Amino acid sequence: MFTILPIKGLFDQIEGFYCDGISAGLKANNALDLGFIYSDTLCEVEAIFTNNKFQAAPLKHYQMYDKNFKTNFVLINSKNANALTGQKGIENIDTIFSSLDFELVNPIMSSTGVIGNHLPVEKIIAGAKKFDLNSKNAHNLSKAIMTTDAYSKTTMYEVKLEDGSSFKIGAVAKGAGMINPNLATMLCFICTDANIPKEDMKEALLENSETTFNAISVDGDTSTNDTVLLLSNKKSNVYDKDAFKEVLRLVMHDMAMLMVSDGEGAKKAVAFEVLNAASYEDAQIAAKALSNSLLVKTALFGEDPNFGRIASTIGASRVVSDENKLVISYNDVIVYNKGEFVFNEQIEQEAAKVLKNDKFKIICDLGVGKYSFTAYGCDLGYEYVKINADYRT
Amino acid sequence: MFTILPIKGLFDQIEGFYCDGISAGLKANNALDLGFIYSDTLCEVEAIFTNNKFQAAPLKHYQMYDKNFKTNFVLINSKNANALTGQKGIENIDTIFSSLDFELVNPIMSSTGVIGNHLPVEKIIAGAKKFDLNSKNAHNLSKAIMTTDAYSKTTMYEVKLEDGSSFKIGAVAKGAGMINPNLATMLCFICTDANIPKEDMKEALLENSETTFNAISVDGDTSTNDTVLLLSNKKSNVYDKDAFKEVLRLVMHDMAMLMVSDGEGAKKAVAFEVLNAASYEDAQIAAKALSNSLLVKTALFGEDPNFGRIASTIGASRVVSDENKLVISYNDVIVYNKGEFVFNEQIEQEAAKVLKNDKFKIICDLGVGKYSFTAYGCDLGYEYVKINADYRT
Numbered sequence: 001m002f003t004i005l006p007i008k009g010l011f012d013q014i015e016g017f018y019c020d021g022i023s024a025g026l027k028a029n030n031a032l033d034l035g036f037i038y039s040d041t042l043c044e045v046e047a048i049f050t051n052n053k054f055q056a057a058p059l060k061h062y063q064m065y066d067k068n069f070k071t072n073f074v075l076i077n078s079k080n081a082n083a084l085t086g087q088k089g090i091e092n093i094d095t096i097f098s099s100l101d102f103e104l105v106n107p108i109m110s111s112t113g114v115i116g117n118h119l120p121v122e123k124i125i126a127g128a129k130k131f132d133l134n135s136k137n138a139h140n141l142s143k144a145i146m147t148t149d150a151y152s153k154t155t156m157y158e159v160k161l162e163d164g165s166s167f168k169i170g171a172v173a174k175g176a177g178m179i180n181p182n183l184a185t186m187l188c189f190i191c192t193d194a195n196i197p198k199e200d201m202k203e204a205l206l207e208n209s210e211t212t213f214n215a216i217s218v219d220g221d222t223s224t225n226d227t228v229l230l231l232s233n234k235k236s237n238v239y240d241k242d243a244f245k246e247v248l249r250l251v252m253h254d255m256a257m258l259m260v261s262d263g264e265g266a267k268k269a270v271a272f273e274v275l276n277a278a279s280y281e282d283a284q285i286a287a288k289a290l291s292n293s294l295l296v297k298t299a300l301f302g303e304d305p306n307f308g309r310i311a312s313t314i315g316a317s318r319v320v321s322d323e324n325k326l327v328i329s330y331n332d333v334i335v336y337n338k339g340e341f342v343f344n345e346q347i348e349q350e351a352a353k354v355l356k357n358d359k360f361k362i363i364c365d366l367g368v369g370k371y372s373f374t375a376y377g378c379d380l381g382y383e384y385v386k387i388n389a390d391y392r393t
Numbered sequence: 394m395f396t397i398l399p400i401k402g403l404f405d406q407i408e409g410f411y412c413d414g415i416s417a418g419l420k421a422n423n424a425l426d427l428g429f430i431y432s433d434t435l436c437e438v439e440a441i442f443t444n445n446k447f448q449a450a451p452l453k454h455y456q457m458y459d460k461n462f463k464t465n466f467v468l469i470n471s472k473n474a475n476a477l478t479g480q481k482g483i484e485n486i487d488t489i490f491s492s493l494d495f496e497l498v499n500p501i502m503s504s505t506g507v508i509g510n511h512l513p514v515e516k517i518i519a520g521a522k523k524f525d526l527n528s529k530n531a532h533n534l535s536k537a538i539m540t541t542d543a544y545s546k547t548t549m550y551e552v553k554l555e556d557g558s559s560f561k562i563g564a565v566a567k568g569a570g571m572i573n574p575n576l577a578t579m580l581c582f583i584c585t586d587a588n589i590p591k592e593d594m595k596e597a598l599l600e601n602s603e604t605t606f607n608a609i610s611v612d613g614d615t616s617t618n619d620t621v622l623l624l625s626n627k628k629s630n631v632y633d634k635d636a637f638k639e640v641l642r643l644v645m646h647d648m649a650m651l652m653v654s655d656g657e658g659a660k661k662a663v664a665f666e667v668l669n670a671a672s673y674e675d676a677q678i679a680a681k682a683l684s685n686s687l688l689v690k691t692a693l694f695g696e697d698p699n700f701g702r703i704a705s706t707i708g709a710s711r712v713v714s715d716e717n718k719l720v721i722s723y724n725d726v727i728v729y730n731k732g733e734f735v736f737n738e739q740i741e742q743e744a745a746k747v748l749k750n751d752k753f754k755i756i757c758d759l760g761v762g763k764y765s766f767t768a769y770g771c772d773l774g775y776e777y778v779k780i781n782a783d784y785r786t
Contacts, residue, residue, distance in 0.1 A: 053707070053709075053710075053712070053714050054714070115701025298782050311508060312616060317446075323477055382778055
């Protein structure tokens with residue numbers, strides 16, 4: 001048995017972790033754009049990266065370390081992704097780290113921003129030299145990693161085991177959806193003092209990513225820089241495998257939900273629940289098809305209970321389905337029932353009312369099996385177009 | 394040898410075909426919403442339908458005929474898709490046809506519009522009773538099948554063989570992209586007097602659909618009603634297999650290009666050429682990924698030569714690729730060259746100039762093989778959101 005408590009504050013409360021964000025002149029108007037996480041002991045580290053074929057230089061740099069490397073430092077910049085930058089992109093990272101006077105052990109870099117430009121190495125070095133490694137300012141760090149994010153994203157938990165011992169875990173992230181290979185890639189940094197064995201770190205990350213970061217969509221694109229990094233300094237000396245998996249799922253779910261709610265102009269966060277599919281894969285395909293469909297997303301923006309688009313998207317996804325078994329509801333309002341016409345004026349009004357909420361569910365019961373999956377998405381409106389049309393400026 | 398001549402006018406010029414469009418009160422303001430194609434002899438017929446799992450009632454109705462059925466009549470309505478309407482949706486079609494006094498042989502129905510409502514049977518019968526089967530008014534027909542189309546879509550060719558004999562082929566279509574399961578499905582009706590054997594019809598349709606209708610994208614959605622119908626009355630008594638395939642490709646290409654240029658507010662028609670891919674499938678996957686990417690489409694809308702989005706989309710498509718072999722150009726302006734930095738201010742300005750055109754190419758030379766594919770797409774801006782947010786109203 002264990003108890004998971006959401007706690008106020010940020011991961012800089014965890015003993016031994018230090019962080020901050022400063023302005024290095026990458027963004028205009030002295031906005032925060034360069035940050036770090038420093039640990040006063042060596043951390044075990046595990047990561048999940050984008051499956052984009054063109055992984056950015058920092059991802060390649062990370063993967064050049066030995067499999068079981070430990071680290072005490074993560075440097076993070078926004079505004080430039082250091083992607084599609086070839087060998088020089090990797091060399092620039094080494095140049096930056098070798099110019100700093102801190103005692104760095106296997107330092108990690110993480111970047112987000114425009115693709116195809118080399119890092120402004122001098123600015124980054126000059127900025128990093130100003131870091132105070134005694135800072136505990138996760139708030140500034142969470143600001144420094146933002147790109148098109150409307151708000152910064154943090155979460156923090158304490159886990160108490162039955163014997164009274166406890167460990168902490170917290171995260172900062174950026175990302176306005178699974179989106180924007182260009183300027184807004186998804187990054188998430190998770191710090192913990194749990195005494196987790198190295199082999200459990202990857203397992204817990206992978207198991208939980210499927211239903212959290214891989215279940216959200218703003219526009220269905222995958223960036224060159226997506227990174228989820230888990231750092232553990234083990235200082236609590238406490239660990240419970242089930243408790244850790246559960247709290248990591250909460251941390252990742254919190255971050256994923258904050259991202260999807262911040263989907264570049266999105267006003268609505270929607271859970272697309274596909275129930276009773278013929279296979280888990282089918283449930284996943286159908287749920288993700290719904291959360292990715294432009295037609296569904298624009299109908300949500302228009303607050304139009306246009307269930308034909310839901311049904312058609314299920315059909316277009318080619319999963320096992322039958323229009324005489326399908327049931328579609330907005331929260332508990334059934335709008336399509338196994339081919340029977342139920343969408344009268346009253347039902348339409350009730351459905352329209354659900355759509356006016358900031359958060360609601362669209363439930364598709366396929367009625368052909370026993371597998372379910374929930375994907376998370378948002379509406380898509382004028383603001384998305386505006387943000388993405390004028391991106392680099 | 395043969396010559397293909399684009400000719401003015403519409404397919405109603407082909408001997409034996411009659412058509413018209415009228416207002417039956419399905420659309421508001423007496424807009425044209427019901428049309429027909431009538432042939433004074435029985436036609437050989439072949440069709441390609443959507444691969445959406447929830448095929449609309451008219452598609453099911455068609456497929457209930459014998460494999461080699463002939464027909465003399467196609468009835469087409471807009472505003473209601475008769476999809477997700479169960480058995481009653483099919484019965485309604487029979488009710489409509491049995492209420493008409495014309496001598497109909499295996500009549501075909503085709504519908505486009507909102508999903509999930511039953512056809513207004515009485516209105517359609519009353520409207521169809523007003524048809525004059527001697528009309529030759531393909532212009533009105535092309536208007537009657539429009540939904541969100543900004544303009545009607547027609548094309549017409551004459552094919553002259555070496556011996557001086559000739560046949561004609563023409564088409565009307567609707568569709569503002571491969572889009573909108575809800576109100577704007579893609580329909581295309583092609584009429585010819587070529588003396589084509591039944592077995593060649595399907596082959597020619599399938600061969601050409603891959604590089605025409607299946608190569609365009611406005612939003613990557615597949616509707617419940619998509620239909621391409623080829624009718625031949627064989628009256629010319631003339632046929633040449635190569636000539637027919639070639640002219641059918643032109644007809645389908647013309648229609649596909651008109652659709653993609655009419656992509657619900659689109660201002661730009663863009664050819665995404667993927668060259669030197671490792672396989673034909675890879676070329677197709679990468680080209681379609683580009684034409685479907687929201688990030689690419691919004692950057693086109695913003696006229697931003699943001700090649701990072703192109704590269705990232707190629708990478709996200711997971712085809713065989715290497716950033717040190719990839720070359721990206723806008724028309725003939727190279728913006729990314731095998732990892733070398735070429736995107737200086739002058740190149741950026743030249744690229745931005747290309748993007749100001751209504752039509753241009755984005756070329757991605759993967760440099761890893763010898764296969765190519767071209768997909769066609771458009772930009773996506775505020776107008777798309779507006780049209781799709783307020784759809785059913």
